[in-house]
Every structure is written in structure tokens, then in C-alpha cells.
Amino acid sequence: MSEPRIRIEDALRNYAQMSPGTPWRSRCEEKAADEIQSLRQRVERLEGALRGIVDHFDKCDDGNAPGHAHSIPGIWDSDNHPAIAGKTCEWCAHWAEAYAALSPKVQEGE
Numbered sequence: 483m484s485e486p487r488i489r490i491e492d493a494l495r496n497y498a499q500m501s502p503g504t505p506w507r508s509r510c511e512e513k514a515a516d517e518i519q520s521l522r523q524r525v526e527r528l529e530g531a532l533r534g535i536v537d538h539f540d541k542c543d544d545g546n547a548p549g550h551a552h553s554i555p556g557i558w559d560s561d562n563h564p565a566i567a568g569k570t571c572e573w574c575a576h577w578a579e580a581y582a583a584l585s586p587k588v589q590e591g592e
């Protein structure tokens with residue numbers, strides 16, 4: 483069983499309410515720093531895995547995810563099953579989101 487994780491927003495909220503002389507303030511900072519480091523490591527791991535998946539496929543410039551060829555990128559064609567025709571394709575939407583998440587613009591905003 484894993485140790486319960488602190489939530490960074492709670493640690494920072496508590497920190498903001500403490501006066502500089504509060505004995506627990508440095509402990510709060512330490513927990514916040516640990517949580518930031520843990521989250522950063524997790525993001526880097528997930529980013530690496532996602533980049534590996536995206537790089538596995540050839541670059542798709544037509545707006546569709548690999549293996550899909552919608553007439554309107556990301557939208558199921560009108561001749562598909564009536565339940566999905568004309569609706570957003572979840573696979574293409576996830577693919578587009580993965581690409582956007584790995585784009586330099588997102589990384590610059592860090």
C-alpha cells in the first residue's frame with residue numbers, strides 16, 4: 483500500500499497562511515518541493531511514453547489519427563454507422579491532443 487500523497491495546492495495554501503516564524507513552515511515548503519519533484523518526474527515519464535507512441539507512427543498531416551481517413555479530419559464520415567456518422571472521432575481527438583501536448587508551445591508555457 484502506498485503512502486498517501488499530499489496535494490501541492492493544499493500545502494501551498496497552508497504555507498501562504500503561515501507567518502514566516504511558523505515552525506511548520508519549512509516542513510510545508512519541503513513537502514511542496516517533494517510533491518513538485520514527484521509530479522515533474524511523473525510528467526516526464528508520461529511525456530516520454532507519449533512521445534514514444536506518437537513517434538512510433540508516421541507523421542499524419544491530414545488531421546486524422548493513424549489508420550483513419552475521414553473525409554473531414556477527425557469527423558466520422560456520413561456513410562458510417564448512424565450512431566457515429568458526423569460525430570467527432572475519439573481516436574482522432576486523442577491523437578490531436580497528444581500532438582498538441584507534445585508541441586513546443588506547451589513546453590514554452592511551463
Ligand SMILES: [Zn+2]
Pocket residue numbers: 546547550551552556557571572573574575
Ligand atoms: Zn478518426
